[in-house]
Amino acid sequence: MNQMHFHVIKEDDLFLVCRPDGEVPDPVEDSFGYGLYTRDTRMLSRLTFSVRDVSWRLLHADTSANYQAVYRYSSGGCGNQADLSQQTLFLTRRRFVTGNDLVEEGIIENFSNERITLDMVYQVAADFRDLFEVRGYSPADLHRTISCAQSSVSLVFSYVALDGVACKTTLDLHVLPEEEDVQDESGVNAQRDAHQDAREERKVSTSVDHAAGQLSFGIAVPARGKRRWFLRVRPEVAGRLHPNLPNGAVHASQEHTSHRAWVSGSPERMAQQYADWMDSVPRVDGDEGFASWYERGMRDVRMLLTHLGYGPFPVAGVPWYAVPFGRDSLITALEILICRADIARGTLATLAALQGVTRDARRDEQPGKIIHELRVGELTRIGELPFGPYYGSVDATPLFLCLAAEYLAWTGDLAFIRALLPVVERAFHWMDHDGDRDGDGWIEYFREAERGIANQGWKDSGDAVSHVDGRLAEPPVALCEVQAYAHRAHAAWARIYRLLGAPDRAEAHHRRARQLAARFLETFWLASEGLVAFGLDAEKRPIGTAASNMGHCLWGGVLPADVARQVADRLLQPDMFSGYGIRTLSTREVRYNPLSYHNGTVWPHDNAIILAGFAQYGLSGAVAKLAGALLRVSAQFEMRRLPELFGGLSASEAPHPVPYPVSCSPQAWAAATPAMVLQSVLGMQPDVPQGRVFIHPVLPEGCDRLLVQRIRLGEGNLSLDLRRDPFGRTQVKVLENTTGCRVEQGVKGGMPWLAEAGI
Structure with missing residues (x-):
């Protein structure tokens, strides 16, 4: 262990x-x-x-x-x-x-x-x-x-x-x-x-x-x-x-x-506070391993919560990142929506208070941009470091918009969304202007801060973004997953603006989502290699390395169904899938190193987002395989606590996952991983404003039953019992539904907000 x-x-x-x-x-x-x-x-x-x-x-x-x-x-x-x-x-x-x-x-x-x-x-x-x-x-x-x-x-x-x-x-x-x-x-x-x-x-x-x-x-x-x-x-x-x-x-x-x-x-x-916390999240039974993994994750998320004046807010992780982050906190809040939607609200409100208001090259700040991190130590306060706060994340702003949309889908809290509208509109403005500095329709990053971060996606180490020959990509770089997040944001907010009675805004976002999806397929899909380009470099050349980022594009809903299936198949090939999880980089790539921070290791949160993408397209076999791997690997770590990342050696190369030497543990988005896995195996996508919830359940490999009680939707609870039948199929029974939402089953429910928008 x-x-x-x-x-x-x-x-x-x-x-x-x-x-x-x-x-x-x-x-x-x-x-x-x-x-x-x-x-x-x-x-x-x-x-x-x-x-x-x-x-x-x-x-x-x-x-x-x-x-x-x-x-x-x-x-x-x-x-x-x-x-x-x-x-x-x-x-x-x-x-x-x-x-x-x-x-x-x-x-x-x-x-x-x-x-x-x-x-x-x-x-x-x-x-x-x-x-x-x-x-x-x-x-x-x-x-x-x-x-x-x-x-x-x-x-x-x-x-x-x-x-x-x-x-x-x-x-x-x-x-x-x-x-x-x-x-x-x-x-x-x-x-x-x-x-x-x-x-x-x-x-x-x-x-x-x-x-x-x-x-x-x-x-x-x-x-x-x-x-x-x-x-x-x-x-x-x-x-x-x-x-x-x-x-x-x-x-x-x-x-x-x-x-x-x-x-x-x-x-x-x-x-008592921890007991109250566990009573407030869904209860999971039926499989001892999954239940233990889930409980450890929920306790660790509770550990990493702080209160900055706007509600519960997850810091990134201990010991090195116990501070407010944009990307990390947003992804954690997305992962845990099935358990506690109030964390999403606290995260949105906190980050709204810190939204960029000016142009400050020392901190990579522009109006409307969501922060990367907020540090308050002496070196930041005296100006030695630019982190008070720092805005060097290209993905935090579209993720903010996605989280706001998902919060509404789970809660129906339209009043909060209305209050958030000025922040939302500034965020969209940033995506269209400062986020797209050359006006080509793609969101790119480029470091201006002298002591800022060079690579500003989630893989932010200096050697994380490279071409197939190993050359580092020159910025500005347009990462594939950032465009997918933007697509999801536009598609979801088209629906929200309809609910708000703003048809013109709804149509504008609808049109933008459709255009983005079409251009993305034309530019980023490398059909001959069967993969989505990692990104576009400064010369607009596709970065053709096989990286896990393409899996996030499934969650962003930016790919047609047939291409999504090909991407899922590619991610589960042995060069990407280690048996313990999907690697950040293929073993075939020049820069592959199973113990490099972003060039071959396995990150639980990365896998959780990919898994959510599989579920969104109704790819049941892929969901079962990846969820089963994550469940099995959790048993290999002390207290079933998945760390921030671990080595990318395969199960055939190492009988146990190899730890990364300075991995944070617990890390918020790793701790929240079992919650997003739970949502994915349920195939669950709520639509509380429209009074419905879609499910398409599939049990993980090696798991024959999950009993999930007290999933909070709107003002009520939903409880589900998943069992494997003698033919290996997952059967589901609704045990409780006080949500006022009708439960609909089937693959069609995977992306209701996209299907509804005709995207």
Whole structure:
């Protein structure tokens, strides 16, 4: 089973990255990037625990709750206490994040018949480095002066950034006295009397050394007894994320004199929030593997949600992309529409607030353009980097329009769509003007920002877009999938404008979609190779490499049915399909490398969009095959958590998928993949405004039943039972339908908004 070489726990904008043994080592000793982060800033760069003369052996680690991590160790020897054998002491370190604080609870249990005296030390440090520095970017002439103050039980690290923003990390230590100690592991004892706080402060024996970055304390553990302590880490960063975002809350808590005020109930409260979240999404049963994969994905999506003032919004992933993104957040929201449409609404509203308003070449910004990402670390704030926000995504704007249309299809929320119209119209204007800089009808990208991103599609690494001879494509580049997204946007909004009573606008978008589809087939379809060109380069020459992007064109609905079938067949050939998933690049291509970020690896979200395209054209065999592969590969990863990407070696070359060394995990669009797979195997396309929902179910290979309950449509629920009959066919039964929509089955329902528009 593939395991990551780091653990992450997260809530809102606060997350901790540590080694699998629970430690956050000195970055000089291990430069991976472990630490406690908020606002793109490492607020704690070291957190290690030791007991003098005692060595520890990790027994078990559990981070499955996402907001909490539990590490259990046994003693490997007790130094100067020679009469004590190994495994005499049992240490539990339990951490949780609340969005404001990181709290560690420590418990040492003594299973000997003798009292043991121990000297404990936390080594801590805060370097306040920008996340880009942590990842290797070296700004010129940036030297930080970090101060540290102390009290008997606290350390406070402080730093004032070059732009005047104040950063502070406070560490508070509370050691419970022996006679007051508790015998439960929950961290809460409601029976403790009101005088405990004062007794704690009187009995604790601690020392703080800010020069050495130490919080140390001595305890005596009774025979057959235990002792307990708490360490709280409280990061604070002043200021707002962005002038257009109302959420300017500083990560801070009130001062408290007792651990109980900031520990009591927090893990239980977080557990209840996750339970409520799982109750709010459809329930999946019938196949244990699919149900487990789906549940892990839903829990990870919940972990990656943040609130920026406009509703729930998914950040891209941890540890490196826990910030607002355009493309990543939009695709995640599209994937999870079957589970929670309110995430789409929150994503649309948040990105609308950050829509481009001017032309700023330093940030690749133009009016109407949707952001690529928003960073708020020091390097961005002082202008060293262009990400506050940065607009270097060519696909985020048409994806925004697609998501808005899909949100309406799932909810019927016409009032929100009306309120969004000015943003929508500016986005379409960008597609027609700045997005099409040479006026040829294709949306192209070209980097203007000196420190921006060269390739501005989802494959945005520097070597991601190349010709068949390996030459990099010269920009401006018109990517195939971007034109398909634009086609879907025009076709869908033709329908929406009819609903809004604007027939002229509807006809204009209808006409644009038909023209785009015809020109796309003529220009991008390479019939002799049986594939869609990756894109067009600066000379308008087709980029003929076989890349997974052509599968997105199926989701965009831009191809006629017979060509769509050929594309699906091409994607499932052995050079593209590894057995674990569809590769980003064919093994036949010059630049193929199974461990190159975009030139041969397998990305779950990429496969999810391709699968949705298969389903949209009613390609049941292709749906069953690819969905089955993704289901099987999920079992190869720890907790069934699909990472951002993994290696492209085939199942015949490697018995298990090869992990990509610095893959984010969890990553939002990978976590949301099982939700889009679920929608695809149901063949589900709702049309709530017209009171109907289309389904064309097909079970994944290796899966004989799926029971899906409480799919939210409009104001009601839909529940479906899929079973494989003795002839291998998928049969479906409607168990519940309170949506007010009639359920229609068949391939014809695959793209109702296209069929209706006559496209």
